[in-house]
Amino acid sequence: MPTRRQCANAIRALAIDAIEKSKSGHPGAPLGMADMAEALWRHGFKHNPANPHWYDRDRFVLSNGHASMLLYAVLHLTGYDLGMDDIRNFRQLGSKTPGHPEFGETPGVDMTTGPLGQGISTAVGMALAERLLAAEFNRPGHTVVDHHTYVFLGDGCLMEGVSHEACSLAATWKLGKLIALYDSNGISIDGKIDGWFTENVAGRYAAYGWQVVGPIDGHDADALDKALAEARADETRPSLIICRTHIGFGSEKADSASCHGSPLGDDVAAAAKKALSWDAPAFTIPDDIAAAWDARRAGAEAEAQWRAAMDAYRAAYPDLAAAFERRMSGALPADWSAVAARMIQGAREAGESIATRVASKKALESLVPALPELMGGSADLSGSVGTKTSSSTLFDPDSATGNYLAYGVREFGMSTVMNGLSLHGGFIPYAGTFMVFSDYAKNALRLAALMGIRAVWVFTHDSIGVGEDGPTHQPVEQVPGLRLMPGMDVWRPCDTVETAVAWKCALESAHRPSCLSLSRQNLPFVRRNDAQVEAVARGGYVLRDCQGTPELILMATGSEMGITLDAAEQLRLKGRKVRVVSMPCCERFDAQDKDYRNSVLTPGVRARIAVEAAAADYWRKYVGLDGAVVGMETFGASAPGKVLAEKFGFTAEHIVSVAEALLR
Structure with missing residues (x-):
């Protein structure tokens, strides 16, 4: 039976081999975090490699996405559909192992990461989705939603301000099944971080309301096991496990920025393998280590147990089971066409000359009670942007109930949480702020478009019509800038009918996010014939x-x-x-x-x-x-x-x- 260090070294060896063959990549983090990955993925991580989309699997987010070979190695070793040829093709055109993890390209990758800070922030939305669904669907004796969201993150993720925005919310929302393992190695691209990152991270997260575990030795398997157990035991607070590690562990370049973003080089790579007592040929995993990593049988058994529980739940609560499965599949309700048609016809018959932000709220008055998967919100502008309806209930952290989130003044964090809700499944998130502040959220919108997920941003006060507030609040370049983003639909409706159609199309776009650009000022209603109403969707x-x-x-x-x-x-x-x-x-x-x-x-x-x-x-x-x-x-x-x-x-x-x- 191989030792745990030998199992971790399998990750290191594959990372070295793939990065050297590609002649590009980031070896430092995979070498440094391999023991963390072994402790998580081989000891308590709930997943089934044969079904990466199992609803009740644990979610994993590699927030420091440049460490992608760590994740690809783990997915290969545990038995996902990621063969050794895929590992050999790391960073090559059309491969399943791109330079940074990409959702939809690699089985087992739960989100696209690379822009630092967004992984941990999006994971907050995933953990929130789990908590909301558990509260809504679980019943005594029937638990069908019960999983964790795990995140690996580094110093750079914590330097990014969006991590502050979302992690503050995570504690407020009591997301006890969110567990982050912080790779604290003291190095970033420019060198040792003590010249620019000296804050007390443990104190910062304790101030948010997180459980802070450590610092621990991130290369000590027993310490990692104990820390993970402590984190899992606290179901009311998210947990940050601070892991002291050595970037480039085992190589001559350890503890230096030189191993962050460049291959080790033939000689250093060979020396590192020797130091790790790894003598297997390149891209080869010894049989005993491969067997120790293989999670296919255990994963199939875990999912089979859940499916049996789901069958019992379906028998006891058929309506709830049907609703849960529909929402997790992403399908809209059976009466959706009728709901949308009534909404659009209502706008035609009313014929109101109102602001499109008001028209949007009127549309939501029809949509929110009809679609329980809608999770609304606003960045402290609910009254101005019209996202809160008479059917909206503010999220209660104690009971984990509600369909509306008060994000506070956190446009970027709001948008990453929206992405997490969508990625997890079971929710269609929408939220609003002023169009000019879309710039704060821009990179999260970009990731939503890149991942092809369904989320709707309601951007109001969309032109110089804002008036007296002046140029700081008058968007000029934002709307065309959003239109330049591949994979994003930008709607700028001219009246109530076009606004209603925009909402219909946005909610039907299962693999494409949408932005609604809406006016503050009243706009005239425009008469149309049936064919023109139908053509709005084009x-x-x-x-x-x-x-x-x-x-x-x-x-x-x-x-x-x-x-x-x-x-x-x-x-x-x-x-x-x-x-x-x-x-x-x-x-x-x-x-x-x-x-x-x-x-x-x-x-x-x-x-x-x-x-x-x-x-x-x-x-x-x-x-x-x-x-x-x-x-x-x-x-x-x-x-x-x-x-x-x-x-x-x-x-x-x-x-x-x-x-x-x-x-x-």
Whole structure:
């Protein structure tokens, strides 16, 4: 029977081999954290390598994602569908072992990591999901939700401010099944951290309300076992286990930044293996060590026991079991189509000229009671952004009940928690703040898009229409910036109907996050026929047309649609043939087939004008070299909204003058 150190050294050997073959990678952290990984994954980690999507598995997040070969080695050794050829292809095009862990690319990877701090912060959302589901679905004698969320993180993760935002919430929410193992090695890329990271981490986490265990020797198996047992025993406080380790353990470069982000080199790698008493050939695991790591049989038995418990639960509580399984599968309720249709029809019949932030709240009044998986929230702006409804109940940390989260002023942390809720399953998170503050959350939105998960951000106060608050609160570049993000749908609806359709499409987009860009000011209601209402979901459509081929196409979104329609009417009265196109979601429009896109933006119509109170350049792909954009070229200013509209040219009269210049 191999020793535990020999089992840990299997991780180290595979990391060395893969990084040397790739000629790139980060060997220091896998070498330093291998004993931590052995203690967790071989002693108490609940998973089934044959089914990486088992609902009640423990979740694992490698927050310091540059240590990816640690995770790939563990997944290979425990029996996931990650063969030795995949290990050999580390960091190569199309491999299942990319440079940083990527959700959806590698079986067993529970989230994409690499941007430091986001792993631990997203794990807070995963642990919250587990606690909420356990409270909602478990019954006496029937426990179907009962697992932990484990995180490995390093000094860099704790330097990032988002770790503060989310970890503070984790203690407030009493997430006792969140356990973080801190790889405290005192080294980052620039060298020894005592010149820039001297805070008392234990004191910081104790102040949050976490249980702090250690510091312990992160290379001592017995100390790790004891620390993990202590962490698991406290079910009311999240736990931080401080593990003192040596980066690059076993190599000549240990305890130095030189082993952080570069291969060890042939000679140092060979010497490290010798120091670790590892004499197996490259990419080879001795049979006894492979057998000691193999978790397939134990994992299958663990899942089989859970499935038996699930069968008994289903027999005793069939409705609850069906609801649980539906939500974990990501499917919307059976009556979803009817719910969405009523919401949209209600907006049409009401015909209200209101702010789209208010229209969004009205949509949520229909959606929240119909979809128990919706978990709302706001970054301390519930009343302003309209995310809290009459059916919203604030989360109670004592009972773990509620469907609304008060995140406080934590836009980034809020967004990482949303990602964690979505990744765990059982919830569709939505939350709001002002559009200008989307910049604080941007990197979490980017990871959501990269992972292809369902979450909805409600960004209000989306233009210079904010008015007197001035340029610090008037988004100019944010909306086009979000549109440039691959995999993200950005909706900027112009009225209540488009807002309702935006919500429908966002909730149906199971593998794509969405942003709603909403107005503070009231906007006019626009009449549409049935075909036009249906076409809203295509992202762009003809809202008003002329007889025959148009000589001018006006396109607009959101709060500028009203003045664009007014300009079109003025031009029509002057004998001009004008088409007005509404573009509430450019990403969905761009995804339509060519024939449809050409039917809306007819080729050959050279006179095109786009109107949006945001940075102008994004629209040039639609208007072409001969077209024009009525947009923002500067920041805004502090003044009433109507004054700003006049100053920056967002009036029907200005649009008409631009059109007439193009048509000369």
